[in-house]
Every structure is written in structure tokens, then in C-alpha cells.
Amino acid sequence: MDALPSSINKDEILRRNASSAPDQLEYLDLSQYQGHPVDYENIPTFAFDGHEQQIHGSGVPDIFTRNYTVPPTFEAEQNYSFYPDQASPFPRDRLSVAQANSPVQLSYTSLEHAEAGASTLHYRHAWQPPAGIPETQQDCILWVSELLTAMLDISSCRDDPTKNTFKRRWASKIVKTDHGPILERNTYYRIEAIELTCWKLFHLTVNLHTYGTRALGVHDDEALNVTQVKQRLTFDQRIYAICELLRLSKERCNKLLKGEFLAMTVACPINKIKEVKNDAHNNGNRQVHLRMGREEW
Numbered sequence: 001m002d003a004l005p006s007s008i009n010k011d012e013i014l015r016r017n018a019s020s021a022p023d024q025l026e027y028l029d030l031s032q033y034q035g036h037p038v039d040y041e042n043i044p045t046f047a048f049d050g051h052e053q054q055i056h057g058s059g060v061p062d063i064f065t066r067n068y069t070v071p072p073t074f075e076a077e078q079n080y081s082f083y084p085d086q087a088s089p090f091p092r093d094r095l096s097v098a099q100a101n102s103p104v105q106l107s108y109t110s111l112e113h114a115e116a117g118a119s120t121l122h123y124r125h126a127w128q129p130p131a132g133i134p135e136t137q138q139d140c141i142l143w144v145s146e147l148l149t150a151m152l153d154i155s156s157c158r159d160d161p162t163k164n165t166f167k168r169r170w171a172s173k174i175v176k177t178d179h180g181p182i183l184e185r186n187t188y189y190r191i192e193a194i195e196l197t198c199w200k201l202f203h204l205t206v207n208l209h210t211y212g213t214r215a216l217g218v219h220d221d222e223a224l225n226v227t228q229v230k231q232r233l234t235f236d237q238r239i240y241a242i243c244e245l246l247r248l249s250k251e252r253c254n255k256l257l258k259g260e261f262l263a264m265t266v267a268c269p270i271n272k273i274k275e276v277k278n279d280a281h282n283n284g285n286r287q288v289h290l291r292m293g294r295e296e297w
Contacts, residue, residue, distance in 0.1 A: 109139070119214050125224040127231045128212035140202065143239055147198035148242035149254050152185065158280035159250045170250045189257055197256050203240060204266045210234045216263040227267035241269035249276040 001187060025185055108114035134140050159166045172183040207215035213224055233241065242265060252272065255261050 016161055017287050037246070068248045069200065079204060079218065117261060118219075119211075121214075123213070123221050123224055124220070125221050126230060127224075127228055128233055129209050130234050131209060132235050133209050134197055134204045134235075144195070144202050146239065146243055147201055147246065150246040151194055151198060153247050154250065156247050157250050158248050158276055160283070161237065165254070166250060169254060201256070201266060204240070205235065205238055205242070209225045209238075213267070216267055218263050218267070223264070227264070229268055230270040233270070238266070238269065241273065242266065245273050245276065248273060 008012065036120065108117055115262060134143060154170050154172070157170075159170070160169070162172065168186075169188040172184050172186060174181050175184045213227065216227075218224055218227070230241075245265065249272075252261070
């Protein structure tokens with residue numbers, strides 16, 4: 001190893017530690033030396049937690065080859081895969097100290113623990129729909145096909161076809177071929193992503209009819225109260241209602257593909273269908289009044 005320089009600033013120590021051993025976890029606190037040259041001969045040994053290594057026969061602690069470094073710097077091309085063998089980049093004793101000193105104490109130790117514990121929480125407006133879910137994989141595939149077909153169908157949607165959002169994401173495109181012009185599906189969304197969303201809708205519906213509203217991950221009692229409308233829908237009725245909602249509203253499909261409103265779409269599709277129809281009616285009336293106002297003006 002090359003001889004170490006007689007002085008070095010903290011930023012260089014950070015960079016060299018991060019690049020030479022980014023997977024090491026212990027924190028080396030050199031903040032007291034920030035902005036000042038560091039004389040290795042005079043750094044107190046407690047700064048290295050009492051560990052030392054000899055370099056070329058000297059008594060200088062080797063901070064570049066030891067099993068602890070400062071936290072790595074995260075460059076643009078780097079990711080957070082520095083800690084493959086640990087759930088946290090902090091040593092267990094530091095986590096214990098942080099938890100002991102925290103003003104808020106955790107009730108659980110993992111996601112699985114939290115889900116198991118939260119499943120026993122009581123909500124006044126929780127409910128359980130009728131049982132009866134698909135029993136074979138072939139049945140599951142058929143139901144997801146229904147959802148996918150509905151999401152791709154734009155023939156009966158209530159969205160404004162003149163809006164850029166609809167035109168860019170859903171409007172079919174005319175493509176010229178040797179056999180004449182044909183309509184081609186809009187490819188803004190990858191078909192695989194749309195199908196994945198349909199599988200999520202399907203599985204959440206299965207879980208709702210298996211475990212009740214605790215499967216939704218909704219912990220707002222007032223929101224659960226809203227979902228009680230038509231709570232006695234059978235599995236088939238619920239899927240068909242979701243399909244109708246997907247056909248009527250591509251804006252709802254946009255939100256689902258953004259990862260939004262999955263639970264409420266499954267919990268109360270009848271409510272959402274009414275909202276879509278009311279919004280379309282109100283928007284139509286608003287446009288009529290605007291046109292009348294322009295004509296009078």
C-alpha cells in the first residue's frame with residue numbers, strides 16, 4: 001500500500017472510504033476535523049473505536065482497509081445495493097439505541113408482524129362480502145381477461161375525446177397499410193402493464209371476498225362506511241361492476257395505472273360508476289351553458 005499523505009481533509013476520506021469499501025457498515029466520525037488538515041499521527045485512537053492496524057511499521061490507524069467506513073456517497077449512477085446482507089445499513093446496536101431514544105415506540109418488528117397485528121384491529125364499518133371465488137387457475141385467467149378487455153375498450157367511455165390526456169393515452173390511431181387504413185390500439189401504456197393492473201384488481205377482489213375489508217388496507221372508518229354500499233355483491237357481480245367502471249372511465253384507468261385507488265375501485269365499484277355518470281352529465285351541462293354564454297356575448 002502506498003504511503004499515506006501527511007494531511008488529508010474529511011471530504012477526501014469520505015470519498016476514499018466509499019470507493020474502497022462501500023459495503024462496510026460502521027461509521028467513522030471525523031466531523032471534528034472538518035475543514036482542517038488531518039495529522040494521522042495525532043488522531044486519537046478513540047476516533048477509531050479502539051481498533052488499529054499497522055501500516056509500514058508505523059502506529060497509524062489504517063482507515064482505508066479496516067472493516068468500517070463512513071456511509072458511502074451515492075453518485076447518480078449508483079444504487080442502494082451496498083448492504084445486501086442486512087435489512088438496515090446501521091449496526092444492530094445503533095438501531096437499539098435509536099429506538100430507545102425515539103419519542104415514538106414501534107408496536108411491530110416487521111411488515112409481516114404489522115400485518116398480522118393490524119388484522120385484529122376493529123373498525124365499526126368493516127364488512128365481509130359473500131364467499132364464492134374462482135376455484136381453478138383457468139377461471140382466474142378468464143376473469144382477468146374480462147378485466148383486460150374492459151380496460152382496453154374505449155367504445156363506451158364517458159371521457160372527453162378532445163382532451164389531450166385521452167388522445168395521447170387511449171385514442172386509437174389510424175395506420176395506413178397495403179390493405180387500407182386500419183385502427184390500431186394506442187400504445188402509450190404497455191399491454192403487459194395493463195394486464196398486471198388487471199391481475200392486481202382480480203387478486204384484491206379475491207382477498208376481499210375471502211378476508212373481508214381488512215384485505216383492502218383501508219384504515220379510515222369513514223371511508224369503510226362509504227364502501228358499505230352494495231356490500232352484498234357476489235364475486236361475479238363485483239368483477240362485472242369493475243369491468244363496467246373500466247369501460248366507462250379511462251380517467252379511472254389512468255389512476256389505476258398510476259397505482260392509485262386500487263382498493264376503493266374494488267370495494268365500491270357501484271359508487272364509482274355513479275360518480276362517473278354524474279360527472280359526465282354535469283360536464284355536458286357545463287359545456288352547454290358555456291356555449292350559450294359565448295353565443296349571447
